Amino acid sequence: MKKIEVVQNILEANEFIAAQNQRLLDKHKIFAINIMSSPGAGKTSLILQTIARLKDKLRIGVIEGDVASTLDAEKVKVEAIAVAQINTRNMLESCSLNANMISHAFQSLPLKDIDLLLIENVGNLICPSEFVLGEHKRVVISSLPEGDDKPIKYPMIFADADAVVINKIDFLPYVDFDIDSFEKTLQGLNPEVKIFQVSCKAGAGIENWCSWLLDELKANS
Amino acid sequence: MHELGITENIVNIALDKAKEAQVGKIVRINLVVGELSGFVPDCIEFYFDFLSKDSIAEGAILNFESAPAQLRCRNCCAIFHPQDTLWNCPKCQSQSLEITGGRELYIENMEVE
Numbered sequence: 001m002k003k004i005e006v007v008q009n010i011l012e013a014n015e016f017i018a019a020q021n022q023r024l025l026d027k028h029k030i031f032a033i034n035i036m037s038s039p040g041a042g043k044t045s046l047i048l049q050t051i052a053r054l055k056d057k058l059r060i061g062v063i064e065g066d067v068a069s070t071l072d073a074e075k076v077k078v079e080a081i082a083v084a085q086i087n088t089r090n091m092l093e094s095c096s097l098n099a100n101m102i103s104h105a106f107q108s109l110p111l112k113d114i115d116l117l118l119i120e121n122v123g124n125l126i127c128p129s130e131f132v133l134g135e136h137k138r139v140v141i142s143s144l145p146e147g148d149d150k151p152i153k154y155p156m157i158f159a160d161a162d163a164v165v166i167n168k169i170d171f172l173p174y175v176d177f178d179i180d181s182f183e184k185t186l187q188g189l190n191p192e193v194k195i196f197q198v199s200c201k202a203g204a205g206i207e208n209w210c211s212w213l214l215d216e217l218k219a220n221s
Numbered sequence: 222m223h224e225l226g227i228t229e230n231i232v233n234i235a236l237d238k239a240k241e242a243q244v245g246k247i248v249r250i251n252l253v254v255g256e257l258s259g260f261v262p263d264c265i266e267f268y269f270d271f272l273s274k275d276s277i278a279e280g281a282i283l284n285f286e287s288a289p290a291q292l293r294c295r296n297c298c299a300i301f302h303p304q305d306t307l308w309n310c311p312k313c314q315s316q317s318l319e320i321t322g323g324r325e326l327y328i329e330n331m332e333v334e
Contacts, residue, residue, distance in 0.1 A: 004242050006328040010230045095223050126259045127223045152306055159320055188316035
């Protein structure tokens, strides 16, 4: 029997399309953020807060990834320049966005009119970590009610994050969440990560998060 | 959950390589799957049977070699395999660790006729 050497990364097809996506974003001078978290951690809330703070400075577009429904897109479209909804229920993968879905979403967005693109991934801490989309920065949200053990249980998504947003910080008196221990584990896995403590509900910490976004956007342009 | 797309890639890569090599039948595909990657071999096998139907890969055996998780301590440079979910360096107890292995997902080679 004959043997053929292959040694080919199975995710190569996704990575190829992701690189194409990033070239298109760069051509249009768009800074793109991939926002990932478990369901209910506050992805949509962070997007709404970000738009509210930055809409006078930047033209913001949003890609909403959900298994089903247009609930989040409805909430966001009031504030954003443009919103593209991806429902993964009808696709090969339902648990994460991938680069191909993003390249299709680009077709329904006015790319020349966007400075900042916020991509809301499907709520999940495992699958999105395997698929790059062409984004410039990867952001993970972890919220206090979920517990402080998420970087231990899902190390990959935290190891690759450029920033981690600790949301629902106003829950601190009511839950057993050890912020020091969370940050220590996180920085152990990822010494370069930028950490923000915020409350999307009360608005605390959003200023810092937005000024980091603005700095990174300028550094990229 | 995302194994269907991944399996589609495996079938495409295998068929391309077989075409390049001008062979008539793929008998076995040897894959390497990292312990820390989110992919489940059983799921890939299930989808493979479906996706390879009526192709020269139909009936091929998928052989999965697991690539172990490997961590490097940023403090003392020890390289080790984590024993449980609490990641500490066995030498200096540091939690400052870099993931250096276990995220692989690739086709190593295939056996053909």
